[in-house]
Amino acid sequence: MRHVYWIGGGSGAGKSTIARRLADRHGWRLYATDDVMGDHARRTTPEQAPLLHAFMAMDMDERWVDRSPETMLETFHWFRGEGFGLIVEDLLRMPPQPRVVVEGFRLLPHLVQPLLTEPGHAVWLLPTPEFRQSAITGRATPGGRFTDRTSDPERANRNIAARDHMFTERLREETARLRLPAVTVNPTMSEDELAERVSGIFGL
Structure with a gap:
């Protein structure tokens, strides 16, 4: 894994943007963990990833409106490391050249650390609440956010913001x-x- 560089961090921290810039600048391969979440979900069983499969069985309100931010944090499968082994499997299938930059919130420090040949091959970006809000607002699409499919989008957005802030502090x-x-x-x-x-x- 000497050819792998890791960019983890909280939601809305600029991970994707920075990883893409580095990949373009240095001719590296880009591996975005968000892009493979669906594939990884299909590659797991309820026994391997119980939190993930419980989440998949919930409706939108059960996921984002009805539960407290604290419960959302503690039971969110990717925050608990479910499926991380599949990221490693994917990376091990890639050739050692060109180098690979991996990005995403799924890169938990305690899971990445054992894979590092040196600490300088990984960094975590920790957004302030103000930066995250600005980034999320800037991502708004004509179709709206996924929380618009809940019965209370405002509450869902508050819950997610509070959960993500706690996750960022945990990363810190x-x-x-x-x-x-x-x-x-x-x-x-x-x-x-x-x-x-x-x-x-x-x-670099």
Whole structure:
């Protein structure tokens, strides 16, 4: 796994943007963990990923409206590492050249750390609530957000924002405890600045 670079972090932190920039700049392969979630869900059984299959059985309100942000955090399958082994399987099937940059919130520090040949091959981007809100707002599409399919989109969005903030703080504590690189991303930081910070951590 010496050829793999990892960019984890909270939702709306700029992971995809920075990973794409690095891949384009250096001719690397890009592996976006969000893009393979459906495939990974199909490759698991309820015994292998019980939280994932329980989530799949819920309707939209059960997922995003009816439960507390704390419960959503503790039971969200990707936040608990379910399916991470499938990410590793996919990466091991790839040739060692070109290098690969992997991005996504599914890259939990304690799961990535054992795979690192050196700490500088991974970084976690930790968005402030203000940065995350700005990023999510900027992603709005004509069809609306998926929470529009709930009975109470406003409450669903609040629940998700609170859950994601707690997840980011958990990442902050875990990266500090494991002494892994992390960057706090706030609204004053430009995309160019963030790309340079990550490039510096990677030693590029």
